[in-house]
Amino acid sequence: MRGFKRSWQFHLMILPSLLFLIVFAYLPMAGIVMAFQDFKLLGGGIFGSPWIGLENFRTMFEREDSLQVIWNTFFIAALKIIFNLLAPFTFAILLNEVRKAFLSRTIQTLVYLPHFLSWVILGGILLNILSTDGGLVNRALGAIGIDPIFFLGEGNWFRFTVIASEVWKEFGYGTIVFLAALANINPSLYEAAEVDGASRWKQTLHITIPSLIPMAVVVGTLSLGNILNAGFDQIFNLYNPLVYEKGDIIDTFVYRTAIMEGKFGFATAVGLFKSIVSMALIVISYRIAYKVANYRVF
Amino acid sequence: MYHKTVPYRIFNLFNTAFLLLLGLLCVLPLIHVLAVSFSAKSAADANLVNLWPVDFTTVAYEKTINNPVFLSSLWVAVKRTVIGTVLTLGLACLAAYPMSKESTVFKGRNVYAWVFVFTMIFSGGLVPFYVVIQKLGLMNNFWVLILPAAVNVWLTILLLNFFRGVPKELEEAALIDGAGHFRTLISIYLPVSLPALATLGLFSMVFHWNSWFDGLLYLHNKADYPLATFLQTVIVQKDMSSMSINPKEMELLSQKTVNAAQIFLGALPVLVIYPFLQKFFVKGLVLGSVKE
Amino acid sequence: MKAFTKKGLLLAVACMMLISLLGACGKADNDGNNAGANNGGANDAGETAETGNGYKDKYDPPVTITTVWGVDPELKFKNGETIENNVATKWAMDTLGIEIKSLWSVTDSNNAFATKMRLALTSGEEIPDVVTIGDAQLAQDLIDSGLFREVGSLFDQYANDTWKAAMAIDENVWNPYTRDGKRMGIPVLDYAYNHDYLLWIRQDWLDKLNLQAPKTLAELETVMEKFKNENPDGLSPDQVTPLSIGFKNKMSTWMGDPSWVFGAYGTLPEQWNAGADGKLEYGSINPGMKQGLETLKSWHDKGYIPQEAALWDENKTAEPAVAGTAGIIPGPYWMSGWPLSDTAKNVPGAVWKPYAIPAGPDGKAMRHGTHFTNGVTLISAKMEHPEALFTYQNYMFDNYADPKPGSVFDNGLFKNYDYDIAEDGTLLRWEDIPGGYVNSVRYLLVRDGARIPDAQMKALLNLADGKEATTRLEKEVQTAYGLETPGAAKVLLSQEDISFKNMFTGPPTETMSSKLDYLNKIELQTFNEIIYGQKPVDAFDDFVSTWKSGGGDKITEEVNTWYDSVK
Structure with a gap:
């Protein structure tokens, strides 16, 4: 293969992106040292602030509610990751069965819409429709004999609501990538199956799903980077004193204690902790995908 | 051909209906925002607008475009x-x-x-x-x-x-x-x-x-x-x-x-x-x- | 040719001198006109317009003041102007010989100004000569950075009498910005009582039910019960919100505020109150809270307050009030203009009237007070001409803050910006200004130009007593505020003695930085759980002991150390 000798071309192709990353990502990473500093606004800066070792991390883990908050974050984020993967995956397959192109495209466009509304707006809408005091959802539940549910004021229901509304908001947008993967499936596979007399269910099971799995693995692995991001905008708009115990997450607490007060050292320390956990999970799942399925995610 | 079989047709019918319903559920918030944008200020501030404008007006759009x-x-x-x-x-x-x-x-x-x-x-x-x-x-x-x-x-x-x-x-x-x-x-x-x-x-x-x-x-x-x-x-x-x-x-x-x-x-x-x-x-x- | 040029030059110089002389005459005239309001400035600066230390009424050549801006998102500009270059910067140059130079500006939403300010200074950008900060934490950090100078001596030396008198109304305004007895920042004065509250009640409902306005909590309960169960507008009980309040963010806030319920039992939550022993005490742990929580719980059980009050923020509490389904909403005196003026559009005949805060069983009543300051102006240690800031602000305090009729800013600040005059010489309503109203006061170097804390209330009281509007402030409050505002001001001031400010205004103490967020969290959580009946009222006692052992006692100690240092 003559391609071997051309590997300088490969390096050249990557170079522009690499330069951008060095300038805008790696250079600023020097700031990670702030995690180990009592970062002073002035008279210090990144290179002059006093070193305090792991003090910032101690502050983070010494709070009475540290474990609770980290667990809340992990729990909500993990379920969001799972359902944000399953929902678009399933939806793409179901949509694939709608034969009329017009219908299929209309549905695609409709489910894509909620992604574009901010949580400030959706928070207000949720407050209305989930109200125990004549909200749409509770009236519907009442019609089938279920007592009103305090969706936003009861800890477990709050978690449910946060996850469900996030999945509802994002599944349409997440579907796009699977639709693109579906478009890449070689139609001759289906033709062959048809000739063999395979049922549609069999075709889905043996052609469609396996073709989508690599994409699902890629999206799933990368989304592990969010394992400690439970969705600041959403929770910040929806949470309230009744659900602090089950709904307070790392980002809301960092916002209250560090961002509002300009404690950049502490914020960096929390960020570093989150990054390390995410990175560990990504490395693990990358390894698993490679060992089990011999597939390199990236 | 599979899509001529009766079970598949029934599935397809339910599937399409279900997906359309889902689509409808997704478009409602945007309709609400639209309804608010065409409503009178007093009604919007009172949270009286649902899916249809109250006291229709295009004032909000005029203000925005201007x-x-x-x-x-x-x-x-x-x-x-x-x-x-x-x-x-x-x-x-x-x-x-x-x-x-x-x-x-x-x-x-x-x-x-x-x-x-x-x-x-x-x-x-x-x-x-x-x-x-x-x-x-x-x-x-x-x-x-x-x-x-x-x-x-x-x-x-x-x-x-x-x-x-x-x-x-x-x-x-x-x-x-x-x-x-x-x-x-x-x-x-x-x-x-x-x-x-x-x-x-x-x-x-x-x-x-x-x-x-x-x-x-x-x-x-x-x-x-x-x-x-x-x-x-x-x-x-x-x-x-x-x-x-x-x-x-x-x-x-x-x-x-x-x-x-x-x-x-x-x-x-x-x-x-x-x-x-x-x-x-x-x-x-x-x-x-x-x-x- | 040469000689001619020289002559020309001489002529030009002579002309210039003449012009400046005329200018000086014009100025003297002007001073004569407002001698009453203006004597402070005249005395300090003298007619020579120069003292030994560089202070001038007008600088020639001009001096430069650099600053940075956090622009209010709602602030509008016209004629292609920007915050860097507008009618106010031109005015400062022309009138005072002060060039306002902007280093940077940012639209202040999502806390952007504080973030930008921190980042800019951290990354070694130029330090502005003068900067006005609203964010309390940022102000404290900047003062502690050592980049800004002591200002107390400058203030004593240069500030005119009007400004000094305004500042002297409450000496405590300096407290937050004092370090070891040194005054490190000039407090930005605001109108008094802006965030004090009273009860807005649907007068038409009261009338139809033949009820008197409630003077006690017991009477209030009767009113709420009737509003709910015998609603005069024919609303069914579950449609009515008798008292619209919310606790999502705080128990002590600015609209839909519940803190007076605790005030009826002798404490105000979320602030530091002076105790009987002269020490400061955290209001949320006072035993009176328990009775307040019990009251709120019973109101919640009876449906007097929103079932989802824990999810409601301030703006949400206004919704039922505007919709015409709420009977009572606590809030500031200015609410009749916004948002309550819209209620009548949704429910014709709806009338809101202001009433005093009702008293508790022991006749006690308390409401949280408003500080007379809403920020601080800092002066860079490197600023060459700090006196220029005082030239600017002295002018504002003399001519803008509360001038007698006939001053330069008689009708407003800038013609065709925040006011305009019709062809027949009358003042236009602000909606009718050609090209639109813009709040050009916000273009000024120090936020809001100059405010004298008690001036607006005085103006409102004059109007409430039937006086015709003559001064700028009186005209302004008359045309701009809602109809009920003067009456509300009167009600508010009739209860002046029940207004209690947060007595702790210092920088966050050491223990606060590490413990306060968690303590606040369990506080709000416990209070809400008690109101919702998820925990018995006795959970309050557990909260108090957790609060104390979890850092609260230490914080109390630190707060009192600070209090002793400023007393």
Whole structure:
């Protein structure tokens, strides 16, 4: 293969992106040292602030509610990751069965819409429709004999609501990538199956799903980077004193204690902790995908 | 043929109905926002608007269109989105192609891949980033909206996975013909990756269209803001306890209807672009070119 | 030719001198006109317009003041102007010889100004000569950075009498910005009582039910019961919100505020109150809270307050009030203009009237007070001409803050910006200004130009007593505020003695930085759980002991150390 000798071309192709990353990502990473500093606004800066070792991390883990908050974050984020993967995956397959192109495209466009509304707006809408005091959802539940549910004021229901509304908001947008993967499936596979007399269910099971799995693995692995991001905008708009115990997450607490007060050292320390956990999970799942399925995610 | 069987027809009927219902559920909030935008201020402030305007009026739209900042920020947003998307896609194609090769073909690929992914997870935070922006002279400069976000690692990795699906025979044929990798990328890979490129383009567009924080922090004048930044500054509710009271501004404060109009107008361009991109999701593109 | 040029030059110089002389005459005239309001400035600066230390009424050549801006998102500009270059910067140059130079500006939403300020200074950008900060934490950090100078001596030396008198109304305004007895920042004065509250009640409902306005909590309960169960507008009980309040963010806030319920039992939550022993005490742990919580719980059980009050923020509490389904909403005196003026559009005949805060069983009543300051102006240690800031502000205090009729700013600040005059010489309503109203006061170097804390209340009281509007302030409050505002001001001031400010205004103490967020969290959580009946009222006692052992006692100690240092 003559391609071997051309590997300088490969390096050249990557170079522009690499330069951008060095300038805008790696250079600023020097700031990670702030995690180990009592970062002073002035008279210090990144290179002059006093070193305090792991003090910032101690502050983070010494709070009475540290474990609770980290667990809340992990729990909500993990379920969001799972359902944000399953929902678009399933939806793409179901949509694939709608034969009329017009219908299929209309549905695609409709489910894509909620992604574009901010949580400030959706928070207000949720407050209305989930109200125990004549909200749409509770009236519907009442019609089938279920007592009103305090969706936003009861800890477990709050978690449910946060996850469900996030999945509802994002599944349409997440579907796009699977639709693109579906478009890449070689139609001759289906033709062959048809000739063999395979049922549609069999075709889905043996052609469609396996073709989508690599994409699902890629999206799933990368989304592990969010394992400690439970969705600041959403929770910040929806949470309230009744659900602090089950709904307070790392980002809301960092916002209250560090961002509002300009404690950049502490914020960096929390960020570093989150990054390390995410990175560990990504490395693990990358390894698993490679060992089990011999597939390199990236 | 399976789709003529009775069970499949029944399934298809229920499936379509279910998906339509789901679609309806997704469109309702937007209809609510639309209804608010066409309602009278007093009704909107009282939360009396559901899915249909109360006391229909187009005042909110007149105010929005007549706001010079809205129009200028719309233009900045279009500029940003077009330039940003083209640059992001270009860089992603260039970087994804070599990284889609096996490590037996391109030895350095694993290192590069991890170098890329690492930047998705770790960051130095706002402070050092701000210093870099400042030292590069990007402060209060349009390009601050473009350059820092030019490389999108997530999209690059997505694309490299799509590139892996390109049949090897195509590439080998090209290389044997003496084409370099640049030509192979452009004349072989890109034409068969249209669904992927449409997806990436859409993601990139949406990203650029919705980004607001950079504009707020690095640009000084409202007239230079992209639309998302401008909208962000009007949507956020004010905490009256921390500001001084000016009675004449009270009137301007409750702009629920105007905000709704701006949200809708602001989202409109990215909403209408999707149906146009859908034609790239046509099945069989890859196969078609193999047969050629 | 040469000689001619020289002559020309001489002529030009002579002309210039003449012009400046005329200018000086014009100025003297002007001073004569407002001698009453203006004597402070005249005395300090003297007619020579120069004292030994560089202070001038007008600088020639001009001096430059650099600053940075956090622009209010709602602030509008016209004629293509920006915050850097507008009618106010031109005015400062022309009138005072002061060039306002902007280093940067940012639209202040999402806390952007504080973030930008921190980042800019951290990354070594130029320090502005003068900057006005609203964010309390940022102000404290900047003062502690050592980049800004002591200002107390400058203030004593240069500030005119009007300004000094305004500042002397409450000496405590300096407290937050004092370090070891040194005054490190000039407090930005605001109108008094802006965030004090009273009860807005639907007068038409009271009338139809033949009820008197409630003077005690017991009477209030009767009113709420009737509003709910015998609603005069024919609303069914579950549609009515008798008292619209919310606790999502705080128990002590600015609209839909519940803190007076605790005030009826002798404490105000979320602030530091002076105890009987002269020490400061955290209001949320006072035993009175328990009775307040019990009261709120019973109101919640009876449906007098929103069932989802825990999810409601301030703006949400206004919704039922505007919709016409709420009977009572606590809030500031200015609410009749916004948002309550819209109620009548949804429910014709709806009338809101202001009433005093009702008293508890022991006749006690308390409401939280408003500080007379809403920020601080800092002066860079490197500023060459700090006196220029005082030239600017002295002018504002003399001519803008509360001038007698006939002053330069008689009708407002800038013609065709925040006011305009019709062809027949009358003042236009602000909606009718050609090209639109813009609040050009916000273009000024120091936020809001100059405010004298008690001036607005005085103006409102004059109007409430039937006086015709003559001064600028009187005209302004008359045309711009809602109709009920003067009456509300009167009600508010009739209860002046029940207004209690947060007595702790210092920088956050050491223990606060590490413990306060968690303590606040369990506080709000416990209070809400008690109101919702998820925990018995006795959970309050557990909260108090947790609060004390979890850092609260230490914080109390630190707060009192600070209090002793400023007393």
